[in-house]
Amino acid sequence: MDVHTLDITEEHCPMTFVKAKLALAKISSGDVLEVTLKGGEPLENVPKSAAEEGHTILSIKNEGNFHIIKIEKK
């Protein structure tokens, strides 16, 4: 199991969601993607759309101005 990281704190809509989805598509099943993002829409929608696709949200950690979401690919 590999852990991959993705920082979308500097991205804007729609590339926040786009980069998260494409990063998940590139990794292997069982791998973990750690996404660093800001609050608001990315925080609301990145885990939601990942879960909709069947991936597992392992944790959502608040790190002050940003958040780290760990997603395990199905």
Added chain:
Amino acid sequence: MANVKKLSIICFSGEFDKAVAALTMATGAAAVNWEVNLFFTFWGFNIIKKKGGHALIGTGFLARAFNLIMGGRKSLPLSRLNFGGFSPGLMTGMMRSQNVATLEELYQAAKDLGVNLYACEMSMNIFGMKRENLDPSVKEVIGVPAFLKYSEDGQTIFI
């Protein structure tokens, strides 16, 4: 309306800003797992030409002249304040400096996300184009009935 997460966009306009709007909606929707169809018709047809710049393509004198003047995705004008074609480059620079996705990045993202690109058969005939003049990522050349079938039970917008 049925609860189908599907967005279909009729891309009629051939302006830079309207192409950005259509591709922003398309990529955003695809990224949150919506099925997305883009139907490129009339001036919007320029967005899916294989050659991004001004090129003498198509069959027939007028079609070739139109294609040369209009160009492709890399020569779309702004709908306002175009300043003879100078502004799209400026706008792209502003987008880059603000870390906002450019037209090319959005177009590439749409393809990477599996957005369905459809070319309008009527427009292809008007502009004297052939399949080989289009981006190979265009899935199909279709008419109205096929577009209605693909967009059925989803949301459709016209840009």
